[in-house]
Amino acid sequence: MTKPFKSFIKPDLKKIEAYIKKNLDPGTSIVNDESFNLYVTGGKKLRPSLALLVGKLGDKDKYNDLIKTAASLELIHMASLVHDDIIDDSETRRKRKTTFYKHGYFQAVNTGNFLISSAIEAVSHIEHQEFHDTYALAMRQIVEGELFQFDTQFDDMQTIDNYLDKIYKKTALLIVLSIKLGAFATNVDRKVLKSLIEYGYNVGMSFQIIDDYLDFTASEKILGKPKFSDLKNGHYTLPVLLLRNKDSTFRSMLKKYSKHRANSEELSKYILESNAIQESKAISNKYLDDALQNVTDIESPIKEYLVEVVEKLRDRLN
Amino acid sequence: MTKPFKSFIKPDLKKIEAYIKKNLDPGTSIVNDESFNLYVTGGKKLRPSLALLVGKLGDKDKYNDLIKTAASLELIHMASLVHDDIIDDSETRRKRKTTFYKHGYFQAVNTGNFLISSAIEAVSHIEHQEFHDTYALAMRQIVEGELFQFDTQFDDMQTIDNYLDKIYKKTALLIVLSIKLGAFATNVDRKVLKSLIEYGYNVGMSFQIIDDYLDFTASEKILGKPKFSDLKNGHYTLPVLLLRNKDSTFRSMLKKYSKHRANSEELSKYILESNAIQESKAISNKYLDDALQNVTDIESPIKEYLVEVVEKLRDRLN
Incomplete structure (x- = not known):
């Protein structure tokens, strides 16, 4: 590997940031500022990074479309965060006060909608039917995922399959979408794309399982929000359901x-004293192993970076 | 005129309702039910009707795209209503309790987002670049309009130009968009479209001016919401600004x-005793006169219906 992933992808992420800054136009209103701050103050940029990485396998002359696609994916992700904070009545996110908490419903609903419309605008010029069909369907499924999450709140009888379906819609779906849109925007070969989609699914599932049990194990400083908030809000995640079963x-x-x-x-104490967290880690690790399997046959320098994304997640896990 | 507009457009509106029912899938969740109920329980369906009408000037073989375009426009309009009710803390809309008031933030934010994503999905298959560029830009401008409305709340020094810009973004923009998208979906001749866009602008401006002064003059039963709510919320509309000026x-x-x-x-009493309402009516009438002027040269049976839309508005006005 010549460069670590972070420095390899940095010039592209800089281009995305410049594009987003130009479009969100910070300095003009609370909504614009809140939107741009959410972009610059955090997040792993996993979704745009994956779109960019996959795009490296495609046509180089589609680079501008790729940048806008990656920006659009991060904007949709940000919109979902802002609206989620209203829904969950959240005070902090990424160690900062949420838009909702600082500025109220009006600004928070609008910030989310501004981000959605900016996301759509970023890619509207791309002439690719399947790109837009896939994007539109995914947006709808993401909203449906939100609803399903609400339906199962405080439901102590829900199955682990329910949980897996929820985290698919909540997280893996947008990661898979990032891979698909990065590929569609640059015309990546279909056979390669199939493995990449499976890779994205496995990375996404693992990502959310880790996120869910970090709510039990990580410090509030690392989480950037209060601990045990899932349990408090009646969102029963993998450690809870595993322990309930046995x-x-x-x-x-x-x-x-x-x-x-x-x-x-x-309950939190009981969970931390059990081996439910360890078991969740093992399941997450299994998804990561599968993700590595999915990319073994890829013949491109980006393969190493796809592997590095997996290993970074494995580090976060332990 | 062979048939009045309402019966002429009825079969098309039935098709839209069937499409929307199929897509919103009522009966499956609160969000789906709230969304569908908002469609069936009211609204003048002005936006889809105008898109349909304009589409009659275009290619007949694009009829399915036209139906989906018209449905999409109503869905976006509905999304803005649901989110507006959160923003304005509204208890009633169209004589019914709002989603926000009945089911809280969670269901209301999601209902709006569900409607936005359904609206986008409805038209994602349409292969027409300008259609999508125009739609995406308009969505963003609509959100910006919301923000601008907030910025000028309780601002007694705002100009009438400010007000006109606000109602353009709040109402006329989506009506103009309906005309543009109906035309793009069916490839209506560009020269004709130019006049139709101006017609849409004038109809939209008049529509909102009427809506705004009805808040002073109509009964709560007709409004379907409390009277004088704009003034109470610090939204100073045309009668207020006209009277302030003199x-x-x-x-x-x-x-x-x-x-x-x-x-x-x-304040409300003072306004009702002045001639500010009459003056607002006169301004609204001027927009309607201009709208009629815009369509004088159109050579098609739909011209009569475009005129009827204007006359219906003039009836509402008096």
Whole structure:
């Protein structure tokens, strides 16, 4: 490997930032400022990075479309964060006060909508039917995923399959979309794309499982938001469901909690003392192993970077 | 004229309703139900009707695209209503409790987003670059219009030009968009389109001016929401600004109200006793006269219907 991934992708991410700055036009209103700040103050830029990486396998003369596609994907991701903060009544995100908390409903609804419309505008010029069909369908599925998440709040009987379907719609879907759109924008070969889509699915699933159990194990400083917030909000993630399936004491505790919604600390403590976190890590690792498998046959220098993304996630995991 | 507009357009509107019902899939969740109910329980369907009407001047074999375009425009309009109700903290709309009021932020943010994504999905298959560029830009301008409206809340020094710019972005823009997209979807001749766009602008401006002064003159039963809500929310519409420009007593009252935000009843009463409403009507009528002028040269049976739309608005006005 000549350069680490971060420095390899840096010039492209700089181009995206310049594009986003030009388009979000910070300095003109609260909404513009909040939008741009959300871009610059954090996030791993996983979605645009994957779109860019996949685009390296395609036509070089489509580079400008690729940049706009990658920017659009990050903008949609940001829109979902801003609206989620309203929905979840969240005070902090990425160690900063949320738009919703600082400026109220008006600015938060509009910031999200401004980001959605900016995302759509960024790619409207791309002449590629499947690109737009795929994007539109995914946007709708993401909203449906939100709803499904709400339907299963405080539902102590939900299955692990339910959970996997939720995290697919919540996270893996947009990561798969990033790979598809990066490929469509630059006309990547279809056979290669098939493996990349599976890679994206596995990376996405792993990513959300890690995110979910970090809510139990990481410090608030690292999380940039309060700990145990999923459990408090009745979002039962993999460690909870795994433990429920095999520990009858915990099953009773969870049933009681789901009914009365008090004493989430007791549950968190019980989970941390069990091996449910370790088991979740093992499942996440299995997805990462599969992701590596998906890219073994790719013949391109970008393969090393696709592997590096997986290894970075594995580091975060441990 | 063979048939009145309402019966002429009815079969097309039925097709749109069938399409929307199929896509919004009522019966499956609160969001789906709220979305579909908003479609069936009201609204003049002005935007889809204009798109359909303009589409009659274009290629007949593009009829399916035209139906989906018209549906998409109504869906975007509905999305803006649902999100507006969050922003304005509105309890009722079209004589029913709002989604926001009945089901809270979560369902309301998601219902709006579901409608936006459904709107985009409806037209993503249409292969027409300018169609998508125009749609994306308009969506962004609509959001910017929302923001501008907020910036001038309780601003008693804003100009009438400010107001006109606001109502353009709030209402006329989507009506103009309906005409453009109906034309693009069916390849309407560009020269004809130019006049139609001006017609749409004039109809849209008039429509919002009427809406704004009905807030003073119509009964709550007709409005389907509380009276004087614009004034209470600090949205100063045409009658307010006209009266401020020429009546120094009112100017002082408005200044005081903008500062202390109390006694909006006193202001409303003063406005109703002045001739500010009459003057607003005259301005609205001028836009309608211009709209009629815009369509004099159109040689098609739809001309009569374009005229009828204007006359319907003039009836609403008086």
